[in-house]
Amino acid sequence: MVWTNSKDSALRERAQAVIPMGMYGHQSVMLLPDDYPQFFDRAEGAYLWDVDGNRYLDFMCGYGPNLFGYGHAGIDQAYFDRARRGDTMTGPGEAMVELAEALTAQVTHADWAMFCKNGTDATTMALMIARNHTKKSTVVLAKGAYHGAAPWCTPLKNGVTKADRANQIFYEYNDVESLEAAVREAGGDLAAIFASPIKHDTFVDQELPDPAYARRARELCDEHGALLIVDDVRAGFRLARDCSWALVGVKPDLSSWGKAIANGHPISALLGSDAARMAAATIYATGSYWFSAAPMAASLATLKLIAGTDYLERTIALGERLRAGLDEAAARHGFGLRQTGPAQLPLIMFDDDDTSAKGYLWNNALLKRGVYFHPWHNMFICAAMTESDIDFALTAADDAFKVVKASGPLEPVAKLQFLHQMVDGA
Ligand code: PMP
Helix, strand or coil: CCCCCHHHHHHHHHHHHHCHHHCCHHHCCCCCCCCCCCCEEEEEECEEEECCCCEEEECCHHHCCCCCCECCHHHHHHHHHHHHHCCCCCCCCCHHHHHHHHHHHHCCCCCEEEEECCHHHHHHHHHHHHHHHHCCCEEEEECCCCCCCCCCCCCCCCCCCCHHHCCEEEECCCCHHHHHHHHHHHHHHEEEEEECCCECCCCCCCECCCHHHHHHHHHHHHHHCCEEEEECCCCCCCCCCCCHHHHHCCCCCEEEECHHHHCCCCCEEEEECHHHHHHHHCCCCCCCCCCCHHHHHHHHHHHHHHHHCCHHHHHHHHHHHHHHHHHHHHHHCCCCEEEECCCCCCEEEECCCCCCHHHHHHHHHHHHCCEECCCCCCCCCCCCCCHHHHHHHHHHHHHHHHHHHHCCCCCCCHHHHHHHHHHHHC
16 A cells, blocks of 8 residues: 555644644654654554554554553453443442452552543652642652653643642652662651652663662652652553563552553553552542543453563563564664664664664654554554564664665754754753
């Protein structure tokens, strides 16, 4: 089929009139390489079809929620069965208790669970609970880490006041000295240390957590009576069948979850230890859709697959197959690639590509060959992918390297310069 985007273009034009900038937030394709479709029609398993009918092997997985495949039959059955009997009601269903039981059984540090809709709800509750628990204000966070789009954490400063960002001190991820310096600066006012499970910031190489850094964060919280928060919204259940910092032997007091916990159905969660239970019970937190029963039923079905299948080992093996194949192809074509982070959360960037020009051309060429990659955000492997899907991506990547090689000198990507100006100048 010949690649076209006439329907997408027409929708974008209509959107310009009725949606600010035509689209907003992380799913806007404004900053992606040319031709990335904005609007989609359908998704099944590991594949996605845009409104023009172009099919893509989707390595973004909805920016994380798709863990077992789009439209997973068992999970969706649980969702629709529950929805037919009642979803958003005047109170929660039985599934709320069952889900809290399942999550606290699955995640070692957790003694209780609270449910909400988006990752931002969970991280914001974590912040409030830490402040309520300690009766202190200052939070120490890693520079550049994403924790959501509320005024206290949104990356662009438009619409945000100094007061919204008060009582925050930043450290460098994995750098014990800078963490200690931030905690010293907090003095007697430390409420929490916020940590991403891995460094999965955009535009920079990913980093696994140094166990010494994770352990020091735990010790510092204990010394100061502060809470340790791990934001597992993006990586949760993709690195471990437990909180991701179980891999480095560190238990947080609070962990925030979202995305993969219900395979795309809208629900997020905050999990906590007994130490934080009373503080959690005495903040006011709620939302019109937070207690809807159907996403909870979907999450329960997802957790059964997390506990009872080899999805984790398979996504790791598929990620490793992709990584090895790309390294081989890149070397054959004379390119250096930086593939960072866990294999199942790949981030792929070119060496000698400060202006992202090679990366953008390569991603565009992949898109045209039916593979949806992202040039500067970590991607996701889902358990519905197969080895032959990975090989399909590798064949497309091989062709895409040829496109970059044949291109000659490339212009810097202008839209990214605009973004960096907005962030730096904000
Ligand atoms: N924390 C992390 C680590 C995330 O990746 C995200 C979303 N990308 C969030 C918090 C916010 O989640 P949501 O977009 O569902 O509010």
